[in-house]
Amino acid sequence: MSAPAGPPAVVARGLSKSYPGVDAVHDVSFEVPAGSVTGVLGPNGSGKSTTLRMLLGLVLPDSGTAEVSGAPLGAHPVPGRVVGAVLDGRGAHPRRTARAHLRCVAPVVAASDARIEEVLALVGLREVAHRRTGTYSLGMRQRLSLATALLGDPAVLVLDEPANGLDPEGIVWLRGFLTAYARSGRSVLLSSHLVREIERTVDHLVIMAAGRVAFRGSLADLAALYPARVVVACADPAALALALAAAGHTDAILGVDGRLVVTGPAADRVAEIARGAGVHVFGIVDAAVDLEQIFLAMTGPRS
Numbered sequence: 367m368s369a370p371a372g373p374p375a376v377v378a379r380g381l382s383k384s385y386p387g388v389d390a391v392h393d394v395s396f397e398v399p400a401g402s403v404t405g406v407l408g409p410n411g412s413g414k415s416t417t418l419r420m421l422l423g424l425v426l427p428d429s430g431t432a433e434v435s436g437a438p439l440g441a442h443p444v445p446g447r448v449v450g451a452v453l454d455g456r457g458a459h460p461r462r463t464a465r466a467h468l469r470c471v472a473p474v475v476a477a478s479d480a481r482i483e484e485v486l487a488l489v490g491l492r493e494v495a496h497r498r499t500g501t502y503s504l505g506m507r508q509r510l511s512l513a514t515a516l517l518g519d520p521a522v523l524v525l526d527e528p529a530n531g532l533d534p535e536g537i538v539w540l541r542g543f544l545t546a547y548a549r550s551g552r553s554v555l556l557s558s559h560l561v562r563e564i565e566r567t568v569d570h571l572v573i574m575a576a577g578r579v580a581f582r583g584s585l586a587d588l589a590a591l592y593p594a595r596v597v598v599a600c601a602d603p604a605a606l607a608l609a610l611a612a613a614g615h616t617d618a619i620l621g622v623d624g625r626l627v628v629t630g631p632a633a634d635r636v637a638e639i640a641r642g643a644g645v646h647v648f649g650i651v652d653a654a655v656d657l658e659q660i661f662l663a664m665t666g667p668r669s
């Protein structure tokens with residue numbers, strides 16, 4: 367997924383918010399590229415929800431500014447046509463049917479009956495739209511929230527922990543839906559505290575820790591910060607380390623188990639250097655750093 371060039375869908379500049387005794391969000395800046403699915407990832411309490419709420423004008427920042435589609439949200443004549451938001455899975459009255467719920471919300475964004483049927487189909491609720499939402503599962507309520515956010519056909523979707531309560535099938539469905547949404551040139555900003563839930567959904571990331579941005583950029587930028595390592599078991603690790611250094615690869619550390627951990631060259635290059643140095647290799651494996659490890663390293667232990 368590569369984002370088309372164009373002005374960013376969302377811009378946060380220096381957003382800060384404190385509550386008594388809590389520096390909830392501190393000097394947070396990032397952009398959501400148009401056509402991207404951008405994830406705000408952070409442990410519980412790291413400031414994700416507060417940040418999203420400031421972008422949506424629901425929490426007043428102490429300092430900083432936010433723009434959606436080129437202007438503060440309040441400056442757009444019908445904000446619901448610019449951004450659709452899902453902040454939790456609740457919202458529909460349990461005695462109301464899904465269709466009736468959408469009919470209540472539709473006038474706010476001037477959505478037609480045809481649009482209501484369209485969004486019900488989009489989220490896969492058309493067959494159950496006549497049922498009271500009190501009978502819905504959490505996953506169905508999440509879909510209804512998404513349908514509500516989509517009513518105004520917004521250019522930007524903001525979703526706080528959208529995968530919460532979804533079963534694995536629901537998560538796969540959501541991934542497909544959001545990817546297609548972004549491919550159509552629109553943009554998605556979502557939050558999560560679980561790497562596994564979103565690692566295959568997002569193409570850009572903002573990692574938050576203790577109210578601050580620990581990383582922002584594309585997944586490729588993130589991977590480049592943590593080059594893969596190669597772990598080598600060999601007859602003479604010291605000789606291999608010397609040969610690697612002579613070839614310009616100086617980042618080789620002897621592990622407690624006697625294996626050499628090499629950062630930089632790929633496994634086949636390390637094997638070639640070992641052969642050249644006459645060092646017998648018993649085993650060699652790529653120890654790719656995964657996103658979960660990076661996330662934990664950046665955000666520290668959860669409190």
Ligand SMILES: Nc1ncnc2c1ncn2[C@@H]1O[C@H](COP(=O)(O)OP(=O)(O)OP(=O)(O)O)[C@@H](O)[C@H]1O
Nearest residue numbers: 385388390408409410411412413414415416417559
């Ligand atoms: N209205 C509020 N009043 C007081 N403190 C608040 C308020 N809203 C958030 N906080 C505090 O600000 C910090 C950040 O909270 P926030 O909900 O933004 O984090 P989060 O990353 O979304 O966490 P979670 O995933 O648990 O929702 C937390 O310490 C939280 O207790």
